[in-house]
Amino acid sequence: MHPAFSVIFLTTLIGVGQGLFLALYSGQIYSMMKLLPAQNSQSFYALGSLLAVGFLLAGLFASFFHLGRPMRAWRSSSKWRTSWLSREVIILPTTMLLIAFYGVIHYFDWNQPLFILVETQAINLSLIIGTLAMLSTFALFICTSMIYASLKFLQEWYSPLTVINYILLGTASGFTLAAVFSVIVEADVVGFYVLWAIILTVTAFITRVATILRNHSITPKSNLQTAIGIRHTIITQKSQGFMCGSFNTREFFHHKSLTQIKAIKNIFLVLVFPIPILLLLVAASGLAPLYLAIAAFIVQYSGLLAERWYFFTEGKHPQNIYYQSVA
Amino acid sequence: MKQLALIIDLNVCVGCHACVTSCKEWNTSGWAGPMSDVNPYDANPTGTFFNRVQTFEIGTFPNTETVHFPKSCLHCEDPPCVPVCPTGASYKREADGIVLVDYDKCIGCKYCSWACPYGVREFDQKEKVMKKCTLCVDRIYDQTLPESERKPACVLACPTSARLFGDVHDPDSEVSQLIRENGGYQLMPEWGTNPSNHYLPRRKTHFKIHEDELLRVDNPLKKEGLLPEPPKDQQTLDDIYSSW
Numbered sequence: 001m002h003p004a005f006s007v008i009f010l011t012t013l014i015g016v017g018q019g020l021f022l023a024l025y026s027g028q029i030y031s032m033m034k035l036l037p038a039q040n041s042q043s044f045y046a047l048g049s050l051l052a053v054g055f056l057l058a059g060l061f062a063s064f065f066h067l068g069r070p071m072r073a074w075r076s077s078s079k080w081r082t083s084w085l086s087r088e089v090i091i092l093p094t095t096m097l098l099i100a101f102y103g104v105i106h107y108f109d110w111n112q113p114l115f116i117l118v119e120t121q122a123i124n125l126s127l128i129i130g131t132l133a134m135l136s137t138f139a140l141f142i143c144t145s146m147i148y149a150s151l152k153f154l155q156e157w158y159s160p161l162t163v164i165n166y167i168l169l170g171t172a173s174g175f176t177l178a179a180v181f182s183v184i185v186e187a188d189v190v191g192f193y194v195l196w197a198i199i200l201t202v203t204a205f206i207t208r209v210a211t212i213l214r215n216h217s218i219t220p221k222s223n224l225q226t227a228i229g230i231r232h233t234i235i236t237q238k239s240q241g242f243m244c245g246s247f248n249t250r251e252f253f254h255h256k257s258l259t260q261i262k263a264i265k266n267i268f269l270v271l272v273f274p275i276p277i278l279l280l281l282v283a284a285s286g287l288a289p290l291y292l293a294i295a296a297f298i299v300q301y302s303g304l305l306a307e308r309w310y311f312f313t314e315g316k317h318p319q320n321i322y323y324q325s326v327a
Numbered sequence: 328m329k330q331l332a333l334i335i336d337l338n339v340c341v342g343c344h345a346c347v348t349s350c351k352e353w354n355t356s357g358w359a360g361p362m363s364d365v366n367p368y369d370a371n372p373t374g375t376f377f378n379r380v381q382t383f384e385i386g387t388f389p390n391t392e393t394v395h396f397p398k399s400c401l402h403c404e405d406p407p408c409v410p411v412c413p414t415g416a417s418y419k420r421e422a423d424g425i426v427l428v429d430y431d432k433c434i435g436c437k438y439c440s441w442a443c444p445y446g447v448r449e450f451d452q453k454e455k456v457m458k459k460c461t462l463c464v465d466r467i468y469d470q471t472l473p474e475s476e477r478k479p480a481c482v483l484a485c486p487t488s489a490r491l492f493g494d495v496h497d498p499d500s501e502v503s504q505l506i507r508e509n510g511g512y513q514l515m516p517e518w519g520t521n522p523s524n525h526y527l528p529r530r531k532t533h534f535k536i537h538e539d540e541l542l543r544v545d546n547p548l549k550k551e552g553l554l555p556e557p558p559k560d561q562q563t564l565d566d567i568y569s570s571w
């Protein structure tokens with residue numbers, strides 16, 4: 001498939017935003033359980049939520065460039081019963097609103113316990129909204145990835161691995177950003193975020209490599225024989241019906257050389273996984289943590305752009321069988 | 328329930344592209360138009376088409392056969408392109424099974440084209456919406472046209488009658504009979520889309536002769552072979568015919 005930059009930016013940016021929120025929320029849960037020191041409501045949670053919403057907004061903005069008629073985008077919420085795209089369109093603003101609300105609660109410090117759970121655990125508004133936002137964040141990951149994973153003839157995408165990769169890569173980049181953020185606001189949870197960023201990055205590496213291996217050994221279900229219904233092993237296309245390209249040749253082919261694709265694959269495998277891990281480790285050991293953490297995030301995010309680019313070129317649409325020769 | 332569809336007879340299609348041009352002509356100026364072009368008279372022309380004719384060569388020389396293959400939306404009975412549409416712009420009509428796009432609702436997200444395995448939906452670069460074959464829904468019910476012309480433009484244009492139009496759910500329709508009796512088949516059956524359009528394969532008439540049928544049972548000499556050549560001055564059968 002043709003890698004469209006609007007979608008590459010949309011999926012990576014919202015991934016970071018969602019991951020960052022999950023990092024904040026898990027930080028709150030940990031500190032509630034007294035496993036981490038409590039953080040300042042305003043400078044940590046409210047500011048962090050603002051950052052997460054910023055990334056989600058940037059992603060939403062990028063998505064409009066994908067539409068032919070962006071002014072009608074509101075219509076796309078109507079078919080949520082059948083369309084994952086429609087579900088994403090609903091759940092993206094919902095997630096944004098919930099995260100924003102979570103930030104507002106922290107900003108105004110509406111943290112009086114509402115009720116006490118199991119006699120010891122105080123439940124406050126931020127926890128309730130945070131939990132809802134966490135669920136919504138996961139729902140958003142699922143909707144975004146199912147847009148691709150539900151297309152059964154794109155066999156490279158039609159796999160639970162697609163969903164797992166979107167979740168893991170998004171959260172890994174979000175936790176890396178959370179590490180940067182906690183260095184900047186001087187919160188004493190850098191180690192926690194670095195640890196989880198590394199764990200998530202390593203897990204994502206395993207599942208992403210598994211996907212690459214899986215896709216190498218896929219047998220396409222369709223071939224020229226089933227496409228035109230002629231039983232013969234030797235069929236050559238003599239004409240595709242036009243000379244200078246059409247939507248079919250623009251949208252479904254990446255028009256990139258194999259060397260280029262291989263290069264992008266190797267680049268993302270290096271940028272997303274080992275380099276950020278190394279940078280984070282050094283940063284956590286106390287050597288120039290600010291610069292190294294920022295570098296880790298920038299390197300990982302650029303790597304993710306390459307990863308998403310590669311993801312699109314990985315998808316091989318069966319319609320391409322009909323467009324193998326111009327004349 | 329009715330399911331209108333096209334039957335394309337690969338046995339007689341000569342690849343003249345008359346259906347392509349008549350489709351474009353009818354639809355660009357009608358209900359489904361315009362079907363805009365980019366650089367139509369310049370270098371790298373490209374444009375929106377509902378129907379294309381492709382050509383394939385089967386086998387290796389000298390045992391080859393050329394197959395011209397017209398391709399347009401197959402109006403699937405289980406169209407994967409419809410449920411994925413977030414706006415409901417893509418839909419399948421209950422009454423006659425035609426799959427259509429409502430241009431006023433389409434946001435041009437192109438998701439439906441990804442969900443069609445056949446590559447028959449085309450995004451209009453100028454109108455910024457998705458377009459596809461309508462089975463000439465604006466012709467086939469037009470009461471002002473004579474009955475015989477209430478057919479898709481491509482069907483009327485085809486000089487060899489390689490395109491037929493009708494209800495594939497009615498077992499007695501011409502198209503159903505053709506599918507049944509001439510081996511009509513669907514494209515890419517592996518995806519379960521159940522296309523309504525069917526293709527009729529190339530057909531050859533074979534005549535099987537057994538060894539014993541080559542021997543004359545009533546040959547009195549029980550011997551086959553050439554008869555002795557008649558002498559040159561004798562009248563032959565040709566002379567008799569030409570003298571008539």
Ligand code: SF4
Pocket residue numbers: 399400401402403406407408409426442443444445446447448459520
């Ligand atoms: S051929 Fe493609 S566009 Fe037409 S109904 Fe089937 S899936 Fe949809």
Ligand code: SF4
Pocket residue numbers: 411412413414415416417428432433434435436437438439440456457
């Ligand atoms: S391009 Fe138009 S018809 Fe196709 S899925 Fe998007 S909104 Fe629906």
